[in-house]
Amino acid sequence: MNTRREFLFKSGLFTAxxxxxxxxxxxxxxxxQQYGVQLYSFRDEMANDAKGTLEKIASIGLKKIESAxxxxxxxxxxxxxxxxxxxxALGMKLTSGHVALDDSFDKTMExxxxxxQEYLICSSMPSKxxxxxxxxxxxxxxxxxxxxxxxxxxKFGYHNHEYEFEAENDEVLYDVLMDHTEPDLVHMELDLxxxxxxxxxxxxxxxxxxxxxxxxxxxxxxxxxxxxxxxxKGSLDIPTMMANQKESGVKHIFIxxxxxxxxxxxxxxHNMEFLGNx
Numbered sequence: 001m002n003t004r005r006e007f008l009f010k011s012g013l014f015t016a017x018x019x020x021x022x023x024x025x026x027x028x029x030x031x032x033q034q035y036g037v038q039l040y041s042f043r044d045e046m047a048n049d050a051k052g053t054l055e056k057i058a059s060i061g062l063k064k065i066e067s068a069x070x071x072x073x074x075x076x077x078x079x080x081x082x083x084x085x086x087x088x089a090l091g092m093k094l095t096s097g098h099v100a101l102d103d104s105f106d107k108t109m110e111x112x113x114x115x116x117q118e119y120l121i122c123s124s125m126p127s128k129x130x131x132x133x134x135x136x137x138x139x140x141x142x143x144x145x146x147x148x149x150x151x152x153x154x155k156f157g158y159h160n161h162e163y164e165f166e167a168e169n170d171e172v173l174y175d176v177l178m179d180h181t182e183p184d185l186v187h188m189e190l191d192l193x194x195x196x197x198x199x200x201x202x203x204x205x206x207x208x209x210x211x212x213x214x215x216x217x218x219x220x221x222x223x224x225x226x227x228x229x230x231x232x233k234g235s236l237d238i239p240t241m242m243a244n245q246k247e248s249g250v251k252h253i254f255i256x257x258x259x260x261x262x263x264x265x266x267x268x269x270h271n272m273e274f275l276g277n278x
């Protein structure tokens with residue numbers, strides 16, 4: 001795995017010159033882009049003061065929110081409507097949420113409808129087993145969950161980590177998942193940071209499965225420590241990723257950072273400034 005990772009970066013697979021949009025068009029797109037944040041980035045702060053933390057997030061220009069499961073539930077102790085109303089009042093949109101595909105999924109859908117959010121994203125593999133057969137079973141479960149969500153006016157999706165890019169008998173497990181899920185029922189959230197940790201190139205997935213990734217986690221990775229870092233300090237070629245949004249089909253970009261040089265807010269300020277200066 002380390003050899004593969006070294007090869008990817010030393011061979012220039014993530015260099016900025018891969019595919020670039022005309023500079024004017026790219027600049028205009030960046031100006032109109034509304035970035036979001038995965039609230040796991042502010043997990044401790046949200047647990048201690050959900051409304052106050054959302055105010056700070058809004059103050060740095062973030063416009064979309066993706067919630068995550070916590071000890072206090074999906075909305076950090078707030079009711080679904082309170083979460084919606086708080087975001088609305090701050091000029092933000094509760095767009096998505098990370099959830100589990102479990103026995104409480106019916107209740108999870110009810111909460112999501114009440115919150116006004118669009119997406120429910122399964123945050124990790126719901127059953128153990130790094131095998132093709134298990135991933136086919138999971139794909140079937142995802143299709144059924146997608147049907148249930150569609151009936152409620154919601155969209156179901158899946159968020160990857162790095163382990164999905166392991167292979168069994170030369171079949172990459174993430175590809176098995178992609179090949180056996182219905183695009184109109186299972187909307188993939190591609191975590192770009194975890195893709196490169198898994199030894200793959202996000203651009204290859206944009207080309208192989210065009211339009212299949214309506215959500216991103218934009219996450220830079222320190223490949224020495226195998227942890228997230230501020231934009232521009234890691235190994236993800238963010239300018240190239242941003243230049244290939246159309247092919248991926250992305251509609252919502254959520255910044256996520258799990259480790260920080262100082263505080264989550266300072267890291268997020270840095271990330272927003274980085275994107276603004278592209």
